[in-house]
Amino acid sequence: MSDFIERPRTACALAGALAVIGNLPDVVPIVHTSLGCGGNLANSVAFGSGYLGGGYCNGGQAPSTGVTETEIVFGGTDRLSEQIKNTLELIEAKLYVVATGCMTEMIGDDTSGTVSTFIDEGYPIVAVSTPSFKGDSYHGYDIVLDGIFNKFVPVEKEKDHKLVNIFGLVPGYDPFFRGDLEEIAKLLKSLGLRVNTFFTPDQTFENIISASKASLNIVFSRVWGVEFAEKFKERHGTPYQISDLPIGPEATDKFISDIGEKFALSPDEVIENGNKEFYGYFERCADAFCDQDLKSYAITVTNSNYAIPVSRFISTEMGWVLTDSFVTDKLTDSQKEALKSEIPLIFLTGVTEIAKAINTNHPRNRAQRYFDDLSPLYIIGSTLEKRTATARGAKHMSVSFPAYDRFITDRGYAGYRGGLHLFEDLISQFMSVKS
Amino acid sequence: MSKKIKQIAIYGKGGIGKSTTTSNLSAALSEAGYKVMQFGCDPKSDSTNTLRGGTYIPTVLDTLREKGSVNAHDVIFEGYNGIYCVEAGGPAPGVGCAGRGIITAVELFKQQKIFDELDLDFVIYDVLGDVVCGGFAVPIREGIAQHVFTVSSGDFMSIYASNNLFKGIKKYSNSGGALLGGIIANSINQGYSRDIVDDFAERTKTKIMQYVPRSITVTQSELKGKTTIEAAPDSEQAGVYRELASRIAQHETSSSPHPLELDELRAWAATWSDKLLELESGVVVGGEKAGI
Numbered sequence: 001m002s003d004f005i006e007r008p009r010t011a012c013a014l015a016g017a018l019a020v021i022g023n024l025p026d027v028v029p030i031v032h033t034s035l036g037c038g039g040n041l042a043n044s045v046a047f048g049s050g051y052l053g054g055g056y057c058n059g060g061q062a063p064s065t066g067v068t069e070t071e072i073v074f075g076g077t078d079r080l081s082e083q084i085k086n087t088l089e090l091i092e093a094k095l096y097v098v099a100t101g102c103m104t105e106m107i108g109d110d111t112s113g114t115v116s117t118f119i120d121e122g123y124p125i126v127a128v129s130t131p132s133f134k135g136d137s138y139h140g141y142d143i144v145l146d147g148i149f150n151k152f153v154p155v156e157k158e159k160d161h162k163l164v165n166i167f168g169l170v171p172g173y174d175p176f177f178r179g180d181l182e183e184i185a186k187l188l189k190s191l192g193l194r195v196n197t198f199f200t201p202d203q204t205f206e207n208i209i210s211a212s213k214a215s216l217n218i219v220f221s222r223v224w225g226v227e228f229a230e231k232f233k234e235r236h237g238t239p240y241q242i243s244d245l246p247i248g249p250e251a252t253d254k255f256i257s258d259i260g261e262k263f264a265l266s267p268d269e270v271i272e273n274g275n276k277e278f279y280g281y282f283e284r285c286a287d288a289f290c291d292q293d294l295k296s297y298a299i300t301v302t303n304s305n306y307a308i309p310v311s312r313f314i315s316t317e318m319g320w321v322l323t324d325s326f327v328t329d330k331l332t333d334s335q336k337e338a339l340k341s342e343i344p345l346i347f348l349t350g351v352t353e354i355a356k357a358i359n360t361n362h363p364r365n366r367a368q369r370y371f372d373d374l375s376p377l378y379i380i381g382s383t384l385e386k387r388t389a390t391a392r393g394a395k396h397m398s399v400s401f402p403a404y405d406r407f408i409t410d411r412g413y414a415g416y417r418g419g420l421h422l423f424e425d426l427i428s429q430f431m432s433v434k435s
Numbered sequence: 436m437s438k439k440i441k442q443i444a445i446y447g448k449g450g451i452g453k454s455t456t457t458s459n460l461s462a463a464l465s466e467a468g469y470k471v472m473q474f475g476c477d478p479k480s481d482s483t484n485t486l487r488g489g490t491y492i493p494t495v496l497d498t499l500r501e502k503g504s505v506n507a508h509d510v511i512f513e514g515y516n517g518i519y520c521v522e523a524g525g526p527a528p529g530v531g532c533a534g535r536g537i538i539t540a541v542e543l544f545k546q547q548k549i550f551d552e553l554d555l556d557f558v559i560y561d562v563l564g565d566v567v568c569g570g571f572a573v574p575i576r577e578g579i580a581q582h583v584f585t586v587s588s589g590d591f592m593s594i595y596a597s598n599n600l601f602k603g604i605k606k607y608s609n610s611g612g613a614l615l616g617g618i619i620a621n622s623i624n625q626g627y628s629r630d631i632v633d634d635f636a637e638r639t640k641t642k643i644m645q646y647v648p649r650s651i652t653v654t655q656s657e658l659k660g661k662t663t664i665e666a667a668p669d670s671e672q673a674g675v676y677r678e679l680a681s682r683i684a685q686h687e688t689s690s691s692p693h694p695l696e697l698d699e700l701r702a703w704a705a706t707w708s709d710k711l712l713e714l715e716s717g718v719v720v721g722g723e724k725a726g727i
Contacts, residue, residue: 073532073535074496074530076531107535108532109530
């Protein structure tokens with residue numbers, strides 16, 4: 001039996017594509033689908049990702065063909081041509097991405113053929129096929145990256161030996177993508193590298209174009225962006241390295257050492273400075289952390305990108321007792337296999353299923369005199385886990401999509417600074433109750 | 436209270452003679468005094484050609500595309516003996532969604548309650564050969580046709596298509612959809628074709644409404660842009676169609692079909708293949724008994 005969709009943790013492939021396009025500089029989408037798709041899908045991320053918003057000519061402003069019954073019966077490519085012409089005339093951009101929805105894919109519109117006539121005329125435009133039946137937003141991320149970087153960005157044989165691209169963090173669906181990318185970029189720059197993050201406010205369209213010059217793609221996901229990175233390697237000859245997002249000094253030391261070794265750059269100074277920074281801040285509040293016994297059992301409920309990094313930080317750096325790590329993405333067996341580590345993961349998506357699993361794994365005290373209670377408990381998940389946490393009397397913090405009980409701007413949990421931020425945010429929840 | 440309109444859908448493999456049969460059926464029913472509408476459900480939009488002197492009529496969907504809305508009266512054209520002719524139409528081959536087009540056209544007529552307004556006795560849907568998607572199944576779904584007749588020859592592929600149609604009817608039969616009226620056996624000249632269709636009807640617990648022989652009169656009439664009823668009213672073939680029309684007019688109770696499973700159908704076809712081979716090579720049956 002199929003699952004019903006309730007309180008979803010992702011949207012369709014088109015939504016993933018729109019989240020990517022809307023966070024790239026000077027890139028504008030043209031949505032080829034029925035009325036309503038573009039706005040509604042953009043809103044899922046605009047609100048659900050810590051109030052990320054829409055951006056330039058995205059969200060509610062995204063150009064859309066808004067096909068209706070006439071286009072469904074007779075084909076929608078004429079409407080698409082018209083929409084592309086109007087968009088080219090009215091909206092300034094350096095790249096236009098035509099992304100399809102279910103309706104136009106179901107009726108077999110030749111979107112690529114229509115777009116190719118504009119490409120032949122010299123317009124910067126690509127088409128990507130992103131109907132929901134191809135997968136969820138994480139798949140949309142892979143598809144649209146492939147369309148932009150492997151079909152539009154010109155091949156550059158000569159590589160910049162100090163330039164790296166960062167992929168794997170999915171805009172919107174990794175709510176801290178910007179803060180994480182900025183921290184990673186800062187660290188890699190300290191190491192002596194140049195970095196394309198693409199999705200942070202400092203980036204320009206030049207970063208996208210220069211991506212093919214990079215000598216390494218770092219993919220901060222064992223699952224998402226990997227297929228794209230493989231195709232990138234085939235087209236541009238740039239190898240890729242998969243890495244868990246480093247959170248806190250232990251993971252970041254290792255990450256910096258690995259990259260340093262790869263580029264024959266000494267990591268020592270970066271590691272030393274990073275540790276000085278982290279522990280310089282940490283030691284000041286270590287007394288309060290220990291004396292007030294701010295320890296907790298922890299359960300994580302996140303997407304696959306955050307599951308291992310957050311769980312590791314909580315157990316190894318904060319010393320909390322991690323009892324369950326739920327991964328909420330819909331994954332294939334091979335993707336689950338790729339996530340094998342020292343952290344045992346539980347693959348469940350539904351909010352209720354997860355709540356039930358928590359209650360089954362950790363039964364409550366039924367008036368027993370001696371009982372090994374799972375308390376104090378902290379659930380680090382999405383906003384959807386808030387109710388589960390309340391029912392268990394647990395603390396709760398949102399770090400995964402959807403996160404609409406907090407605002408997110410440049411917050412990030414990657415690196416040394418990110419580790420401090422995660423520690424700070426988690427502990428602050430105890431303090432807010434005390435006051 | 437308005438009278439009960441009999442709504443019929445004619446299905447069958449492409450090229451088997453659905454439009455020819457449907458148009459002659461419409462013509463014969465009309466001659467018998469019934470008010471008939473023939474509704475072509477095929478993007479080729481040529482179902483009603485022989486009712487209108489071989490001419491094409493503007494389709495529902497073309498009109499919808501040009502004007503944005505359609506008054507059903509604007510797409511109903513009078514044909515032979517006052518038969519109302521409608522063509523759903525559809526997109527050019529290779530683009531858009533023809534199935535959705537059929538849904539749109541049929542729903543438009545249903546919404547405008549045009550059948551009651553015209554005080555019709557019969558609405559006959561002539562549906563495209565292969566029921567490739569849900570759109571082409573619309574006439575057999577709830578609230579449209581009550582009876583489905585399938586046109587089939589003794590050819591295996593034609594029977595395969597009919598069996599598939601039976602599966603489609605069975606699927607909708609529990610939710611108020613149309614039921615199977617019977618098989619119109621078309622192009623039945625060889626004795627064995629009749630036996631094959633009879634055998635198939637028996638196994639699927641349905642009946643043969645009429646055996647229509649292949650006839651040059653039909654071809655001659657069609658070349659003149661007419662039905663056999665109109666062009667050769669006194670021919671034997673016209674009589675066959677009139678008999679069919681009379682049976683369909685009297686037909687009241689359809690039933691849920693009993694399609695064969697694919698394996699059963701193949702096994703059944705294989706037995707017929709052996710029989711036909713024996714027929715061709717002249718195997719003598721019962722020779723031993725006769726002392727040969």
